[in-house]
Amino acid sequence: xxxxxxxxxxxxxxxxxxxxxxxxxxxxxxxxxxxxxxxxxxxxxxxxxxxxxxxxxxxxxxxxxxxxxxxxxxxxxxxxxxxxxxxxxxxxxxxxxxxxxxxxxxxxxxxxxxxxxxxxxxxxxxxxxxxxxxxxxxxxxxxxxxxxxxxxxxxxxxxxxxxxxxxxxxxxxxxxxxxxxxxxxxxxxxxxxxxxxxxxxxxxxxxxxxxxxxxxxxxxxxxxxxxxxxxxxxxxxxxxxxxxxxxxxxxxxxxxxxxxxxxxxxxxxxxxxxxxxxxxxxxxxxxxxxxxxxxxxxxxxxxxxxxxxxxxxxxxxxxxxxxxxxxxxxxxxxxxxxxxxxxxxxxxxxxxxxxxxxxxxxxxxxxxxxxxxxxxxxxxxxxxxxxxxxxxxxxxxxxxxxxxxxxxxxxxxxxxxxxxxxxxxxxxxxxxxxxxxxxxxxxxxxxxxxxx
Amino acid sequence: xxxxxxxxxxxxxxxxxxxxxxxxxxxxxxxxxxxxxxxxxxxxxxxxxxxxxxxxxxxxxxxxxxxxxxxxxxxxxxxxxxxxxxxxxxxxxxxxxxxxxxxxxxxxxxxxxxxxxxxxxxxxxxxxxxxxxxxxxxxxxxxxxxxxxxxxxxxxxxxxxxxxxxxxxxxxxxxxxxxxxxxxxxxxxxxxxxxxxxxxxxxxxxxxxxxxxxxxxxxxxxxxxxxxxxxxxxxxxxxxxxxxxxxxxxxxxxxxxxxxxxxxxxxxxxxxxxxxxxxxxxxxxxxxxxxxxxxxxxxxxxxxxxxxxxxxxxxxxxxxxxxxxxxxxxxxxxxxxxxxxxxxxxxxxxxxxxxxxxxxxxxxxxxxxxxxxxxxxxxxxxxxxxxxxxxxxxxxxxxxxxxxxxxxxxxxxxxxxxxxxxxxxxxxxxxxxxxxxxxxxxxxxxxxxxxx
Numbered sequence: 063x064x065x066x067x068x069x070x071x072x073x074x075x076x077x078x079x080x081x082x083x084x085x086x087x088x089x090x091x092x093x094x095x096x097x098x099x100x101x102x103x104x105x106x107x108x109x110x111x112x113x114x115x116x117x118x119x120x121x122x123x124x125x126x127x128x129x130x131x132x133x134x135x136x137x138x139x140x141x142x143x144x145x146x147x148x149x150x151x152x153x154x155x156x157x158x159x160x161x162x163x164x165x166x167x168x169x170x171x172x173x174x175x176x177x178x179x180x181x182x183x184x185x186x187x188x189x190x191x192x193x194x195x196x197x198x199x200x201x202x203x204x205x206x207x208x209x210x211x212x213x214x215x216x217x218x219x220x221x222x223x224x225x226x227x228x229x230x231x232x233x234x235x236x237x238x239x240x241x242x243x244x245x246x247x248x249x250x251x252x253x254x255x256x257x258x259x260x261x262x263x264x265x266x267x268x269x270x271x272x273x274x275x276x277x278x279x280x281x282x283x284x285x286x287x288x289x290x291x292x293x294x295x296x297x298x299x300x301x302x303x304x305x306x307x308x309x310x311x312x313x314x315x316x317x318x319x320x321x322x323x324x325x326x327x328x329x330x331x332x333x334x335x336x337x338x339x340x341x342x343x344x345x346x347x348x349x350x351x352x353x354x355x356x357x358x359x360x361x362x363x364x365x366x367x368x369x370x371x372x373x374x375x376x377x378x379x380x381x382x383x384x385x386x387x388x389x390x391x392x393x394x395x396x397x398x399x400x401x402x403x404x405x406x407x408x409x410x411x412x413x414x415x416x417x418x419x420x421x422x423x424x425x426x427x428x429x430x431x432x433x434x435x436x437x438x439x440x441x442x443x444x445x446x447x448x449x450x451x452x453x454x455x456x457x458x459x460x461x462x463x464x465x466x467x468x469x470x471x472x473x474x475x476x477x478x479x480x481x482x483x484x485x486x487x488x489x490x491x492x493x494x495x496x497x498x499x500x501x502x503x504x505x506x507x508x509x510x511x512x513x514x
Numbered sequence: 515x516x517x518x519x520x521x522x523x524x525x526x527x528x529x530x531x532x533x534x535x536x537x538x539x540x541x542x543x544x545x546x547x548x549x550x551x552x553x554x555x556x557x558x559x560x561x562x563x564x565x566x567x568x569x570x571x572x573x574x575x576x577x578x579x580x581x582x583x584x585x586x587x588x589x590x591x592x593x594x595x596x597x598x599x600x601x602x603x604x605x606x607x608x609x610x611x612x613x614x615x616x617x618x619x620x621x622x623x624x625x626x627x628x629x630x631x632x633x634x635x636x637x638x639x640x641x642x643x644x645x646x647x648x649x650x651x652x653x654x655x656x657x658x659x660x661x662x663x664x665x666x667x668x669x670x671x672x673x674x675x676x677x678x679x680x681x682x683x684x685x686x687x688x689x690x691x692x693x694x695x696x697x698x699x700x701x702x703x704x705x706x707x708x709x710x711x712x713x714x715x716x717x718x719x720x721x722x723x724x725x726x727x728x729x730x731x732x733x734x735x736x737x738x739x740x741x742x743x744x745x746x747x748x749x750x751x752x753x754x755x756x757x758x759x760x761x762x763x764x765x766x767x768x769x770x771x772x773x774x775x776x777x778x779x780x781x782x783x784x785x786x787x788x789x790x791x792x793x794x795x796x797x798x799x800x801x802x803x804x805x806x807x808x809x810x811x812x813x814x815x816x817x818x819x820x821x822x823x824x825x826x827x828x829x830x831x832x833x834x835x836x837x838x839x840x841x842x843x844x845x846x847x848x849x850x851x852x853x854x855x856x857x858x859x860x861x862x863x864x865x866x867x868x869x870x871x872x873x874x875x876x877x878x879x880x881x882x883x884x885x886x887x888x889x890x891x892x893x894x895x896x897x898x899x900x901x902x903x904x905x906x907x908x909x910x911x912x913x914x915x916x917x918x919x920x921x922x923x924x925x926x927x928x929x930x931x932x933x934x935x936x937x938x939x940x941x942x943x944x945x946x947x948x949x950x951x952x953x954x955x956x957x958x959x960x961x962x963x964x965x966x
Contacts (some may be wrong), residue, residue, distance in 0.1 A: 068516075092544035093633035094556050096859040099725050101553045102739075104546050141905035142844060145735035183635040258718035266710035268742050273551050283597035287554075290720055324865035392594060407548040453593035 063310070064505040066158035068096040068224035069114045074127040074216060076112070079213035082206050083125035085175045087116050087184035087189055102270065105179045107401035107408070108214055110310040110492040115157050118186075121168055122159075123175070131159040132168045155396030168192060173294065176210035181408060199410050202233045215413045218400055219455030220439030225400065226489070227443065228311035230498060233487060235311040237502040239263040243277070243301055244319050244512050247293070253277050254289040254430070269305040272312035272403045276302040280479020281318060282449040284393060295322040298329055301479050304403060312403045315441050315499050316485030322461065323513035325506050328476045332448050333506050339482045340504070343395060347488060347495035357395035360446045361426060372472045386467045389454055394430035394492050396443035399487055404431060405441075436490045443496070445485030450477075515761070521566045524669060526579040528564070531665035535577035536943050537620070537627045540569050540640055540727060541634035554722065556900050559853035560666055562762040571637075572613075573620055575627070584620045588655035602829040605687045620644060620784060626961035628662035633860060640902045651862050657964060667865045672856055672891030677852065679942070680763035681893065682950060684721065687757040689954040691715040695729070695753055695773050696964050699745070705729050706741040706963040712755050724764035724855045728754040733770060733933020734901040736845060738878040738888040747774040750781055752933050756855060763909070764855045765893050767951050768937035775965035776960050780928045783934075783956050784900050787819030790938045791898040792956070799940060799947035805884045805894065809847035812898045824924045841906055846882035848895035849937055856883060857893075888942045893950070897937030902929075917955030 076084070076334040091103035108171040112129065113122050121132040131154045136147040154162035169192050172267045178492075179186050187198055196202050199211075221229065222376060243260035250256050257277040264271060279293060280285040281300030293299065302316040318333070320326070325333060337345050339360040362509075366388045367377040373390075374381055381387060397403035406413030411421065416434045421427075432442060454460055503509055522642070527538070540562075543555035557568045562582065565574050575586040578720040583606045596808055606614035621644050631638050631649040639648055648654050651663075673681065695712035702708050709729040716723060730738040730743060733752030745751065754768040755846075772778070777785055789814040796960040798811050817839045818832035823841075833839060850866060852856035858865030863873065868886045884894060900923075905911055955961055 092635070095726075095854040096558050096856060097633070098859065099855060102726060109545050142903055143735075144740060145732065146904065156916060162537040162753065181547060181549070183544070183639075187635075224778070252718075255718045257712045261717055262710045262714035265713055266704075266707045267706070268706040273546075275556060280597065285595040286597060361647075402547040403551060404548060407550065418744040423856065451594055452598065 064114045064156060066114075068222060069112065070111055070127070072126055073129055075217055075375065076213055076441070077127040080209050082175070082334055083175045084210045085121055085172060085177050087177070087185050088113070089169055089180045089185045090119050092182060092184070095199055100191040102139065106178075106182075106308065107310060107406070111214070111218060111430065113157055113277075114309065115153070115473065116308065116310065119165070121165070122172060129158070130161040130163065131155075131157070132163050132165050134165045136254070142393055160486065162267065169427050174206070176204075176206040176209060177365040178214070178409070179271055193500060199302045199408070199412070204460065209498065211409050211412055215406060218406060218414070219398070220437050221400060221489075222417055225311060228307050228309055228315065229400070229487075230494040232272070232305045232307050232311055232313035233498045234263055234501075235267045236303065236315045237271055237499055239303060240317055240502050241306065241512065243303070244509060246327045247299060247319065247321055248323055248513060251288070251293055253291050253299070255278060255292065256293075256299060256301065257289050260301060264303075264305045267305070269307055272306035272314065276300065277479070279321070280499040281483065282451045282482070284449070285342070293321045296478050297321045298325065298478075300340050300483055302485065310401050312399060312401065313398055313487055313499070314403050315487065315502060315503065316445055316483065317366055317484055317504065317509070318482045319485065319509045319513065329479050329482075330477045330506055331371055331447070332476060333482055335364055335371070335449050336446050336482050337504060337506070338367060338483050340486070343444045343446065344486070344488055344497060347436060347490060348493065349436055349438050349490060351436050353395075353434055353436060354427070354430060356444070357427070357430055358382060360395045360444075361391060362446055364391050364446060364448065368395065372469055373476065375467055375469055381443055384466050384467070388426035389460060389464055390448050390450070391446060392425075392429065392449065392454060393447065394432070396407060396445045396485070397431040399441045399443055406507050423430065438490055438492055439508060440490045442452065442488055442490070443485050444488050445483055447481065447483035448479065449481040450479065453513050515564045516608060517676045518566075519561060520674060521564065521821065522610055524564055524674070525581055526907050527669055528576055528626050528665055529579040531668065532628070534661065535575055536566065536627050536662045537573055537575050537624060537626045539629070539632050539637050540572040541637045543573050544634060544636070554852075557762065558630075559762060559858070560630050562853055563666070565609055566761065568760065568762065569605065571617070571883060573617070575623060580612040580614065580621070581610070582613040583609070584615050584617050585927070586617045589817070601737065608856065614922045618694040619744055625656070626755070628656075628658040630659065630663060630666070630861070634863050635854075650859070651693055651864070660760055662732070663861050663864055667861065670852060671850070671865070672889050673852060673893055673941075674891075679760050679762055680764060681852070684757045684759050684763055684765035685950045686953075687716055687719045687721055688755065688767045688768050691757065692753065692767055693753060693964065695755070696769065696914055698733070699751060699773055700775055700965060701773065702725060705731060705742070705743050705745065705751070708751060708753065709741050710747075712753060716755075716757045719757070723758055723764065724756040724758035728752065728768075731773070731932070733935065734903045734931070736901070745750055745773045748778065748930050749773040750930075750932065751936060752935055762853050764851060764853065765939055765951070766851055766937065767939065767954060768856050769954065769956065769961070770933045770934045770936065771961045771965065776962055778930055781803070781931050781934075782958055783823055784928060784931045785934055787816055787823070788900050788934050788936050788954060789958070790819060792896055795896045795898065795948060796940055797948050799888060799942060800945065801888055801890050801942060803888050804884055805847075805888060806879070806882060808896070809879070809882055809958060810834060812847045813843060816843050816898060816900065824921055826919055827921055828919055833919060834878065836916075836919070837876055839879035841912060841916055841920065842900050842902070843898060844877075844881065844901065844903065845899065846884070846904060848897045848937070849883040851893045859883070874947075889945055891929055892941055892942045894940055894942070895936055895937050896940050899933065899935035900931065901933040902931065
């Protein structure tokens with residue numbers, strides 16, 4: 063399962079980028095309603111990248127290509143509750159560690175080491191206590207931590223073979239799970255039932271969900287995490303669900319399909335525009351191309367389609383310049399994908415944004431999570447969408463600004479299109495791009511066929 | 515959904531027990547691999563008990579029967595991502611609050627208030643910051659906090675009609691989920707597939723799991739949370755899974771069944787002993803009876819059964835006095851059940867143990883989570899078990915102490931029994947006890963019938 067050689071190469075590559083030793087903590091599962099009732103543990107992604115294995119309450123020291131493991135053996139008492147655990151030495155061997163120590167040996171080895179704060183607040187407290195200094199990813203960011211972050215980003219920005227093998231496992235399970243969800247819809251009466259069908263397959267493969275699933279007839283609520291609606295025949299159902307392997311690698315897929323098995327003509331018209339944007343974006347991907355330009359390309363195709371349908375008025379390019387597309391497509395075209403579903407977003411925009419770049423304050427660009435030139439081995443999502451968001455469409459500021467750009471009467475003919483998104487996981491290759499999720503159909507006709 | 519009258523009665527009852535005002539926080543969902551990727555939110559149980567609704571980042575002040583809600587309205591930006599949220603005033607009305615304020619009004623109202631620390635460490639930090647004092651459930655426990663805890667315990671220790679209605683919803687879904695799991699086993703090849711079948715039904719009913727499911731052929735690992743084993747025909751499968759309603763009320767059920775659909779004679783022999791202990795314990799329950807005696811009764815029935823089988827040697831009662839039963843039944847007979855699956859275990863043993871009582875240091879009693887006389891409306895689990903735990907059976911200390919009590923050769927004939935547990939949710943009534951989970955068969959013959 064664990065490819066030690068590949069882990070050692072990652073450690074060596076890091077050593078080629080920085081001179082300072084680094085310590086990374088794995089974290090601890092947070093409590094739910096009392097300590098023994100904890101959330102499922104998820105190790106810090108930076109830890110996983112170099113240690114290759116999920117270990118709770120562990121730390122690794124990376125120094126000059128070597129890895130030292132810090133981990134306490136489990137109490138003898140805990141073998142009653144959790145079974146016989148591998149010893150620290152067993153685990154060290156399993157992950158190709160050079161040395162293994164109990165946790166309390168760590169504080170003797172932390173002179174001038176770089177680190178990255180973990181998400182788990184308990185361990186974050188421990189980190190600060192042991193290092194005896196502040197930890198931040200923002201304004202108080204220490205120089206050495208910043209160097210470490212930038213070095214890790216430059217490694218994790220493109221994926222090695224081992225990573226891609228894991229990601230493909232997550233992708234395969236997610237593709238099958240979506241197919242099951244699509245096929246289950248006609249015999250389902252609630253969002254929750256379709257969610258159950260999708261997640262059930264992921265659980266059956268001993269994977270977890272990489273993020274809280276979105277399975278909703280209210281696709282216009284972008285991060286909708288409730289599942290209590292009844293399905294009605296005229297509804298579109300939007301499902302954004304991705305599996306994560308036991309080693310922590312993620313996938314991220316969205317499909318939108320008609321509850322009845324048949325798109326209405328208005329739904330089909332908009333669906334085809336979103337799909338066209340999706341296809342053009344992926345066709346436009348190759349090394350060196352700016353992801354921001356892919357986003358703007360997607361926006362232009364959506365604007366063109368909406369002009370053709372009579373919903374927007376004017377020239378697609380000038381509509382995009384005015385951010386008119388963002389009334390209906392208010393988010394970014396996608397993001398990095400890897401160990402995190404928004405890969406390395408724990409580092410703010412440090413990973414997503416090329417050095418020297420910052421978020422735009424344009425309505426149509428500000429939500430873009432990635433602004434870098436594409437590189438071979440980079441994995442991104444491409445996820446254009448169309449949404450009728452009441453908070454936007456009913457906002458007097460937008461109504462006024464875009465009054466003449468939108469045919470508001472025409473728009474009413476599309477009231478059965480609340481939210482559509484089509485999202486695939488796309489790898490940048492030498493010659494262009496490879497859709498890792500290509501086994502999941504996305505053409506309207508193929509989806510209808512699957513539902514028959 | 516929310517029964518305001520019942521919430522108001524709970525608030526009034528609290529006011530009858532304490533004079534000091536209390537502030538309870540709901541908490542915040544912890545991050546998973548980056549902030550936007552959070553674990554599903556679960557509000558603090560004490561908050562849920564009086565507020566009756568899941569609200570993130572909220573607080574309530576309970577004073578003389580009144581409830582004031584502290585909650586910030588969501589940012590206008592967030593309606594794009596999360597849809598239109600109800601306002602603070604809407605929510606206040608929904609839960610029968612007397613006043614509603616933004617969060618920053620709280621710090622003006624916290625002169626000498628009692629509180630209970632939440633599990634979520636971020637909010638715990640906020641609690642300490644706002645109250646400007648330490649918070650603990652152990653040695654530094656403040657007198658007023660202790661008074662509040664004891665008052666809440668005395669309320670939550672027995673369940674009102676509203677609570678029981680919710681718990682019964684969770685029970686019904688859990689019962690059906692277990693039936694689906696049992697029936698799915700013969701066509702499953704892995705633990706993960708059976709887990710998927712069980713949890714899928716819970717998800718389809720828009721409920722969550724009250725705790726991390728145990729679905730394992732290694733039932734002797736008491737808190738086994740891995741699901742990666744293949745099922746083999748001679749295995750027993752142990753599933754400890756319970757649903758939780760959207761208002762936070764839990765259920766907790768364990769069944770053990772043969773992968774092949776048919777218990778071996780050795781498995782059946784032990785199963786019937788565990789079931790006999792289960793039945794005798796429940797028959798022995800009525801108001802006034804000590805739960806600790808129920809535990810010892812269960813232990814005695816297990817010892818008797820094992821003597822009859824020739825695994826133990828001697829008189830059952832003296833075997834129990836020596837804790838010999840605990841070699842095979844090392845945990846307690848059960849625990850309180852309510853909003854938490856181990857109800858109020860966030861308060862340590864303050865809820866589980868009658869005032870003045872502490873944990874026994876006896877091997878056969880120390881893991882007992884509840885040591886109180888039963889009262890009408892108290893809901894407990896009854897969950898005897900038999901396990902062959904290597905950490906116990908291979909421990910020289912136990913081998914020596916119990917050398918003459920165990921027929922070690924005879925025991926070898928039962929090597930296909932690694933772990934059996936039968937767990938039901940049982941309510942104390944005026945005349946005895948009601949098994950809320952009675953619709954899920956537990957007789958060996960009925961389970962075999964279900965699997966045909």
